[in-house]
Structure formats: C-alpha cells, structure tokens
Amino acid sequence: MGRYVARRLLQMIPVFIGTTLIIFLMVHVLPGDPIRAMWGDKAADPAQVASLRHEFGLDQPLWRQYIDYMVNLFQGDFGKTFGGRPVSEEMGMAFPVTLRLAAVALTIEIIVGIGLGAWAGLKAGRAVDTGVLIFTLIVISMPVFVLGYLARFIFADELGWLPPNVQNSMDVEQLLLPGFVLAMLSMAYVARLTRTTFAENLRADYMRTALAKGLPRRRIIGVHLLRNSLIPVITFLGTDVGALVGGAVVTEGIFNVQGVGNLLFNALGRREGSTIVGVVTVFVLVILLINLVVDLLYAVLDPRIRYA
Amino acid sequence: MRGAQSAKWVALAAVVALAATACGGGDSDSGSNDMNKGSADPNGILTAQLSEPQNPLQPANAKESQGSRVLKQIFAGLVDYEPGTGKLVYVNAESVTPNKDSSVWTVKLKPGWKFHNGETVTAKSYVDSWNWSANVSNNQTNSSWFQDIKGYQDVHPDKGKPKADKMSGLKVVNDNEFKIELNSSVSYFAYKLGYDVWAPLPTGFFKDPKGFGEKPVGNGPYKFVSWDHKKLIKVRKFDGYQGPNKAKNGGIDFKNYTTADAAYSDIRSNNLDWIEQVPTTALTNYKSDLGKRAIDEEYSAVQSVVPAFYTKQFKNIDPKVIQGLSMAIDRDTITKTVLHGSRTPADSYVARGVIGYKAGALKEQVTYDPAKAKALIKEGGGVPGNKISIQFNADQDHKPWVDAVCNSIRKATGVDCVGDSKPDFQADLNARDKHQVKSMYRGGWVLDYPVNSNFMRDLYGSKAAGNTSGYANKEFDSLAAKADKAATLDETVKLYQEAEQVLAKDMPAIPLWFYKVNSGQSNKVLGKIPYGQDGDPIFTDVQVKKK
Numbered sequence: 001m002g003r004y005v006a007r008r009l010l011q012m013i014p015v016f017i018g019t020t021l022i023i024f025l026m027v028h029v030l031p032g033d034p035i036r037a038m039w040g041d042k043a044a045d046p047a048q049v050a051s052l053r054h055e056f057g058l059d060q061p062l063w064r065q066y067i068d069y070m071v072n073l074f075q076g077d078f079g080k081t082f083g084g085r086p087v088s089e090e091m092g093m094a095f096p097v098t099l100r101l102a103a104v105a106l107t108i109e110i111i112v113g114i115g116l117g118a119w120a121g122l123k124a125g126r127a128v129d130t131g132v133l134i135f136t137l138i139v140i141s142m143p144v145f146v147l148g149y150l151a152r153f154i155f156a157d158e159l160g161w162l163p164p165n166v167q168n169s170m171d172v173e174q175l176l177l178p179g180f181v182l183a184m185l186s187m188a189y190v191a192r193l194t195r196t197t198f199a200e201n202l203r204a205d206y207m208r209t210a211l212a213k214g215l216p217r218r219r220i221i222g223v224h225l226l227r228n229s230l231i232p233v234i235t236f237l238g239t240d241v242g243a244l245v246g247g248a249v250v251t252e253g254i255f256n257v258q259g260v261g262n263l264l265f266n267a268l269g270r271r272e273g274s275t276i277v278g279v280v281t282v283f284v285l286v287i288l289l290i291n292l293v294v295d296l297l298y299a300v301l302d303p304r305i306r307y308a
Numbered sequence: 309m310r311g312a313q314s315a316k317w318v319a320l321a322a323v324v325a326l327a328a329t330a331c332g333g334g335d336s337d338s339g340s341n342d343m344n345k346g347s348a349d350p351n352g353i354l355t356a357q358l359s360e361p362q363n364p365l366q367p368a369n370a371k372e373s374q375g376s377r378v379l380k381q382i383f384a385g386l387v388d389y390e391p392g393t394g395k396l397v398y399v400n401a402e403s404v405t406p407n408k409d410s411s412v413w414t415v416k417l418k419p420g421w422k423f424h425n426g427e428t429v430t431a432k433s434y435v436d437s438w439n440w441s442a443n444v445s446n447n448q449t450n451s452s453w454f455q456d457i458k459g460y461q462d463v464h465p466d467k468g469k470p471k472a473d474k475m476s477g478l479k480v481v482n483d484n485e486f487k488i489e490l491n492s493s494v495s496y497f498a499y500k501l502g503y504d505v506w507a508p509l510p511t512g513f514f515k516d517p518k519g520f521g522e523k524p525v526g527n528g529p530y531k532f533v534s535w536d537h538k539k540l541i542k543v544r545k546f547d548g549y550q551g552p553n554k555a556k557n558g559g560i561d562f563k564n565y566t567t568a569d570a571a572y573s574d575i576r577s578n579n580l581d582w583i584e585q586v587p588t589t590a591l592t593n594y595k596s597d598l599g600k601r602a603i604d605e606e607y608s609a610v611q612s613v614v615p616a617f618y619t620k621q622f623k624n625i626d627p628k629v630i631q632g633l634s635m636a637i638d639r640d641t642i643t644k645t646v647l648h649g650s651r652t653p654a655d656s657y658v659a660r661g662v663i664g665y666k667a668g669a670l671k672e673q674v675t676y677d678p679a680k681a682k683a684l685i686k687e688g689g690g691v692p693g694n695k696i697s698i699q700f701n702a703d704q705d706h707k708p709w710v711d712a713v714c715n716s717i718r719k720a721t722g723v724d725c726v727g728d729s730k731p732d733f734q735a736d737l738n739a740r741d742k743h744q745v746k747s748m749y750r751g752g753w754v755l756d757y758p759v760n761s762n763f764m765r766d767l768y769g770s771k772a773a774g775n776t777s778g779y780a781n782k783e784f785d786s787l788a789a790k791a792d793k794a795a796t797l798d799e800t801v802k803l804y805q806e807a808e809q810v811l812a813k814d815m816p817a818i819p820l821w822f823y824k825v826n827s828g829q830s831n832k833v834l835g836k837i838p839y840g841q842d843g844d845p846i847f848t849d850v851q852v853k854k855k
Contacts, residue, residue: 032734036741038362038371038449040733041752043766043773045452047466051444083363084518085537093537149569157573164573167563168539256570258538269703270362271734 034271079274098259104179113190121198136188178255238294242287351558352852358562364521367507368441368448382526383507394758431486433508607843628688630815635681636720651821664760664801678720701736
C-alpha cells in the first residue's frame with residue numbers, strides 16, 4: 001500500500017510538468033497582446049507597452065519564461081497579476097470560496113442523490129422509480145444557466161426564501177442556492193447510478209444469504225447493500241469534485257460568487273498567463289490527489305481490492 | 309401512471325406561469341414608487357455597482373472605467389466640465405490661462421485646499437505627481453497624456469531608460485502657482501486637464517506608490533475608507549472639501565458584481581442603488597421592470613464601421629463607394645429594433661454634448677436611401693469583389709447589430725456583406741494593430757475631453773496613434789495642425805468643424821450611432837441620478853432619501 005501511494009505520487013510529477021507546459025503554451029498561442037489590450041480601442045503608448053512587457057517578463061523567449069515561472073513556482077511564487085497583486089493572494093481568496101461552494105454542492109449531491117437513487121432502486125419498476133427517472137431526465141437535459149436563472153427566479157425573486165446574489169462568498173447560507181444549482185446535474189447522475197446498482201445488487205447472492213441468515217432489514221440495506229453499491233458512485237463523485245471545482249464558472253457568474261471560476265474567467269479575458277497557469281496548476285493537483293483518494297477508498301469499501 | 313406523470317407536468321407549468329405573472333404584478337408596483345417624494349438624508353450612504361479595478365488606485369493608472377470611477381470620487385483635479393454643455397469649470401484651480409500662442413499655461417490654485425490626511429495641496433503636489441506619472445519606468449498606463457509638456461521625451465523616451473526624472477516644461481512659481489510649457493501650441497490644453505491623470509498627489513505617495521494604490525489619499529469630495537478586494541470599496545464624504553462639487557450624500561459603497569445580470573437582479577429588489585448598464589437580455593423590458601427608476605441617457609461616445617485602407621479592396625477606393633455603403637444602412641430602424649433604443653443614430657463624427665458638435669454635420673451620408681446608395685457605389689466603380697466583411701469581437705454583444713447592418717447593406721445595394729467574428733477583444737485588437745483586417749472593422753470612441761478635436765485628430769490624423777485604418781489626408785492634417793495652434797478655443801473648434809467636412813467627403817469611417825446609458829436606480833434615491841458626459845453618474849449630486 002505504501003509503495004503504491006509513493007508510486008502514484010511520483011507519477012504526478014511528469015503529469016504536473018506536462019500540464020503546466022501545455023497550459024503555458026496555450027496561453028501564449030492565443031492571439032492578442034495582453035499589455036496592448038489594456039488600452040482598448042484607444043491608441044497604446046509603445047514605450048509604456050515595452051516597459052510593461054519587460055516588467056512582466058513577456059519580452060523574454062517563451063522557454064525562458066516557462067523556466068522562470070517553474071523556478072519561481074517551486075519557491076512558492078505564483079507570479080503577479082497585471083494589476084501588480086500576487087497571484088497567490090488572488091488564489092488564496094478564490095479557492096476557499098470555491099471549495100466551500102463545492103462542499104455544499106457535494107453534500108447536496110450525496111444526501112439527495114444517493115437518497116433518491118436508493119429509494120428508486122428499492123422500489124424498482126414502481127411509480128417512485130419512474131418519478132425519479134423523469135425528474136433526473138429533466139435535470140440532466142437542462143443547461144446549467146437555465147437551471148441557475150430559473151432557481152434564482154423562483155426561490156429568490158418570487159418566493160424570497162434566499163438572497164438572489166451572494167454578497168459574502170464565505171457565508172454558507174448564501175451559497176445554498178448556487179450550491180444547489182451546481183449540484184443538480186451531478187445529483188441526477190448519482191441518483192441514476194445508485195438506483196441501478198441498488199436494483200442489481202438487490203438480486204445478488206449475498207443479499208439472499210443475508211436475508212436467509214435472518215438479519216434485520218435495516219442492516220441488510222444499510223451495510224451490505226449500501227456498501228457494495230457505493231463503489232461506482234464513489235468513483236463518479238471523485239471525478240466530480242474536480243469538475244465541481246473547475247466547472248463552477250457558469251454558476252459563479254450567475255450568482256456573483258467570487259470564486260476560482262470567476263478568477264479564471266477574468267484572467268482568460270485579460271490573457272493573464274500567470275493567473276491562468278497558477279489556477280490550472282492547482283486544479284491539476286486537486287484532481288490528481290482526489291483520484292488517488294478515490295482509488296484508496298475502493299480498498300476500504302471492498303476488501304477484495306488490494307494495492308501492492 | 310400516465311395520469312400521474314401528466315399531472316406533474318401540468319403542475320410544473322402552473323408554477324412557472326404563476327411565477328411569471330406574479331413577477332409582472334410585483335414590478336409595476338415598485339415602478340410606481342415616487343422617487344421625488346421624501347427628503348434627502350445628507351449622511352445617507354449610496355450603493356453602486358463596480359467590478360474589481362484592474363490596477364492599484366493611482367490616478368495615472370486607471371485606463372479602465374472601474375478604477376477611474378473610484379478615483380474620480382477621491383481626487384479633485386484642476387478643472388471639470390459642466391454636464392451637457394462641456395464647458396470648463398474650475399475645481400481646484402482658480403484660473404488656467406494661456407499665453408498668446410497657447411504654448412505656456414499658468415495655473416493658479418485656490419489656496420488652503422487639503423488632502424484627506426491634512427497635507428496642503430500646493431503647486432508642487434501637481435508638478436511632482438505629473439513628473440512621476442509621466443516617467444516611463446513607473447509604468448502608468450496613462451502616461452502619454454503628458455506628452456504635450458516640454459521635456460516629456462526626457463522622462464518618457466521611445467526606447468530605453470529615462471534621461472531625467474523631471475519635465476523641463478513644469479515650473480513651480482510659488483505654493484499656489486505653476487507654469488506649464490508645451491512642445492507646441494495647444495489651444496484647448498485646459499480642457500485636457502479634467503482627466504484623472506492630472507490629479508495632485510500627497511508627498512506620502514512617492515515613498516510607497518504601491519501601498520498608496522491600495523489606500524489612496526486624495527483631495528476630492530470623498531475620502532477613501534477601505535478596499536476589501538473583489539467585494540467592496542468604501543468612500544465617505546470629506547467634510548473639509550472646499551470644491552464646488554461637495555457631496556450631497558454621506559458616501560458610497562462600491563459593491564462588486566461579476567455580471568450585469570447579478571447586479572440587475574439586485575437593483576430590481578432594491579438591494580443596490582445604481583447599476584452601470586442593464587444586461588442585454590433585459591433591454592426590452594427594463595423600463596417596465598423598473599418604471600420611473602429606469603435611466604435612459606445619452607453620453608458622448610460614437611460607434612462606427614471603419615474601412616481598412618491598407619487592404620487591396622479599399623486602397624484606392626473612390627469615397628463615393630463608402631458613402632454609398634453608409635447610405636445603405638438603415639440606422640433608424642436598427643437602433644429601434646435590434647438595439648432596442650439603446651443607441652441614437654449618429655449624424656456627425658463628433659458625439660453630442662462635445663464642444664464643436666454640429667448637428668447634421670453629416671447629412672446625406674447618414675440618411676438611408678437605397679436607390680442613391682446603389683447609384684453612388686456604381687458611380688464610384690463598385691466595391692472590389694462586391695463583398696465586404698465587418699470585423700467584430702464576439703465576447704461582447706456586437707453580433708446582432710453587425711448582422712443587421714450587413715443585412716441592410718445587402719438588401720439596399722446587392723453588395724454581399726458578412727460579419728467577421730473574432731473570439732474576443734484581444735484577438736480583434738491584434739488583427740487591427742497588425743493590419744490584418746480583411747475589409748472593415750468595428751470602431752468605437754468614448755470622449756477623453758469634450759472638445760471636437762478629440763473625436764477627429766486622435767482618430768484620423770495620419771500620424772495619430774489611434775489611427776489604425778491607414779487613413780491619411782494632407783488637407784485634414786494641415787487643418788488639424790492649424791486648429792491646434794489657433795489663438796482661441798472658438799477658432800480651434802471652428803477649424804475642426806471645417807476639418808470634419810473634409811472627413812465627410814473622404815469617409816474615413818462610417819459613423820453609426822451614439823451610445824446611451826441604459827441603467828437603473830433604486831427607490832432609495834431621491835430624484836433622478838444626474839449624469840456626466842462620460843456616461844458615469846455625478847455621484848456627488850445624488851441624494852439619498854431619509855429613512
């Protein structure tokens with residue numbers, strides 16, 4: 001197990017270097033000079049453009065910029081924004097917000113998704129099952145922004161239960177609505193996945209054995225069935241955390257959440273390489289680590305799985 | 309089961325329908341709220357929309373509107389403009405007077421003005437500020453504004469390090485007087501002085517410019533309180549302010565919004581007192597949503613379509629062809645329908661509200677006349693290739709009107725026209741700078757200072773930095789040079805009006821329409837929010853209702 005973890009951690013190094021290099025190249029391939037664009041429609045001042053390009057190291061050859069960036073990165077320096085603020089500070093403000101939002105979404109996903117799926121799976125083929133099926137179908141087929149505006153319209157503008165916009169991105173109560181919207185899509189998948197494995201495992205041999213042993217129903221479903229059915233769901237949730245962290249761009253935009261999605265979106269608009277590469281670097285790390293955790297969780301859930 | 313399912317659908321539809329009707333009812337109520345009722349609270353706090361300023365809050369570093377909006381509250385410059393007429397108003401200056409040929413200007417300050425930290429505002433506060441801001445190594449994006457001043461080349465050479473840290477043209481006479489010597493005559497130089505970059509700076513600034521950018525100390529009607537990044541910027545009334553534009557409210561909270569939609573939903577629910585611009589999706593219904601609280605104001609900016617004169621297509625074009633294309637555009641209909649009344653058709657190169665704007669400077673050229681348009685294009689030898697394209701950036705809402713303009717041209721003249729979309733503004737600028745525009749591109753100009761020269765010399769002068777189309781006309785250049793050297797402002801303005809007629813013949817661009825602010829205010833504001841020519845509210849004049 002220890003060796004497995006060590007090997008997996010070592011594998012992250014080339015993946016990390018590869019992804020940062022690709023992002024770095026991609027940012028630089030995009031047309032348009034970020035410094036020139038600060039002047040917009042108006043005429044730029046060539047001397048000032050040159051001076052600013054020098055300040056941000058954009059006058060160096062690309063390979064040099066990349067090496068400089070990596071060297072600084074290993075010293076914990078993510079560079080600075082065009083406004084002169086350290087990128088690490090910007091990320092330090094954005095990531096806690098997005099992680100909070102993702103946590104809210106994930107909690108809703110787990111509770112509602114697995115709950116709905118289990119309910120439908122236990123009553124497979126009956127009205128409840130069909131109801132859940134239709135509900136999830138509707139949710140899956142609806143784009144996030146439609147869902148977002150609809151949710152805000154109904155719950156905030158009309159019913160007045162929740163504030164329409166997030167004023168304080170660190171307040172979990174204000175994050176409920178965006179978290180709910182963010183969770184909706186994956187929640188539908190979780191529900192469907194859970195429903196199917198539940199329905200399948202209901203007919204499995206160990207279920208019959210447990211039943212024959214005379215175990216109470218709560219224990220059969222709560223321990224035997226649930227634990228065995230969760231493996232595919234956990235895999236999905238694992239990959240989904242990455243998607244939640246990265247995919248919050250639309251939701252964050254609609255609900256005025258000052259998270260990573262917004263940071264990335266604005267940085268892209270400004271071609272602010274340092275911020276883009278920095279954010280994506282952290283994304284890559286988060287996703288790599290979560291995948292590792294998911295793989296390790298398999299072994300916990302299913303003792304038959306062993307890592308050497 | 310079938311029945312149960314369809315019942316569900318019906319229920320869902322009912323919820324949506326109910327919600328929709330409830331919305332209509334609720335909004336018209338809030339619209340009828342009388343905004344002139346009640347009395348003003350001199351200490352009431354206003355909330356306004358803002359996105360995160362891109363740069364630290366240094367006066368010469370605010371190229372974008374967001375930082376500039378805050379700086380304008382914290383700093384008071386030498387002069388300002390009277391809204392509507394654009395006439396010069398003295399703020400911190402007692403007088404700004406030129407010599408005979410407008411090449412040396414004497415500025416006298418109103419004595420006794422203080423910065424928010426108690427320091428006195430002197431001539432030196434101005435001169436030091438300008439010298440620092442113009443210096444190329446301090447990386448202020450607006451430093452080129454100082455280029456008229458003698459010695460600018462020394463602190464801001466085209467290449468390499470600055471040779472001096474002071475401009476020779478600036479001389480302090482005494483605490484309340486200084487002289488500005490210019491490279492050549494500029495008769496409207498005083499008008500340029502209203503821009504943010506000319507603000508004075510306290511001595512503390514030069515010790516730590518970066519730290520100052522986070523916590524600016526100014527001399528304006530409001531003093532800076534706090535900047536909670538990406539959330540809130542607070543400014544409060546400065547009681548010691550002596551200028552003519554004293555704040556009529558207690559202060560402003562600039563709240564951060566990521567999208568226009570988010571801000572709009574807050575103004576509807578009165579959580580916010582002012583928004584920048586209603587989102588495009590709400591343009592059709594914002595007036596019924598907000599009722600009297602809706603704001604619909606023209607400001608001094610113009611949008612046009614510009615032929616790229618370096619292309620084969622337009623290199624030696626007969627201006628008649630461009631005139632024909634211009635006449636093939638049905639501005640009235642497009643502004644009313646596609647743009648939902650958010651623009652007004654342009655009738656000159658210079659935006660309304662600017663000194664020297666002449667109503668109807670362009671007459672025929674902007675009148676929709678398909679028959680004449682067709683005839684003119686034919687007379688001029690036709691459009692090479694019989695096809696044009698209009699380049700625009702797709703990250704803003706330009707596609708609808710570009711399509712409409714193209715449709716109009718196609719229908720009227722038979723010349724094929726398509727939109728040439730670039731993914732974002734950066735890519736669009738890139739193509740313009742590198743002279744890679746295939747046929748025509750979208751151009752826009754918001755005023756820097758309210759004199760007609762700003763809309764002509766800076767765009768169509770053959771050596772102007774803002775001229776990206778490759779247009780050049782010696783007659784125009786010499787008229788502009790003559791105008792800049794004229795003895796009085798009136799003369800300058802007149803000569804530029806003559807120059808505009810040269811442009812009318814040449815058609816270096818097809819003016820389309822003037823911009824409007826489509827915005828809204830909450831029911832906590834007393835009366836209508838007054839606007840300046842740059843499309844921003846005059847915050848000092850906004851009154852908050854007593855609760």
